Amino acid sequence: QVQLVESGGGLVQPGGSLRLSCVVSGFTLDNSAIAWFRQAPGKEREGLSCISTDGKTNYADSAKGRFTISRDNAKNTVYLQMNGLEPEDTAVYYCQSNYPAARFRPCVLDRYEYHYRGQGTQVTVSD
Numbered sequence: 001q002v003q004l005v006e007s008g009g010g011l012v013q014p015g016g017s018l019r020l021s022c023v024v025s026g027f028t029l030d031n032s033a034i035a036w037f038r039q040a041p042g043k044e045r046e047g048l049s050c051i052s053t054d055g056k057t058n059y060a061d062s063a064k065g066r067f068t069i070s071r072d073n074a075k076n077t078v079y080l081q082m083n084g085l086e087p088e089d090t091a092v093y094y095c096q097s098n099y100p101a102a103r104f105r106p107c108v109l110d111r112y113e114y115h116y117r118g119q120g121t122q123v124t125v126s127d
Helices: none
Strands: 003-007 010-012 018-025 034-039 046-051 057-059 067-072 077-082 091-097 121-125
Touching: 003 091, 018 034, 018 091, 018 121, 034 067, 034 077, 046 067, 046 077, 057 067, 077 091
Parallel strands: 010 121
Antiparallel strands: 003 018, 018 077, 034 046, 034 091, 046 057, 067 077, 091 121
């Protein structure tokens, strides 16, 4: 059974940092790209970053320079390190999978590419 479980969200002050985790089960990370999306109230889901089956990464302009995606295959976990957080980053953050994915295919930030999703973790940036 495919499952994705996010954690690491919370309340942080502007300028602060958080590291989100996405633990996956039912597949291995060399058979799936994993992408991080977020959705704020009243807004469409926005793709932030993804990591392909062979570990190559891709970032949206809104994430470049502030967010870093990484993974630990042994722990079946993908991380999103977020620095310099601002109130506009407040949203529910989701990790998503396109398992089973073609090996060595670059990952994309298209939400329709990913058909498995976790329950999300809330990130709130506020004083």
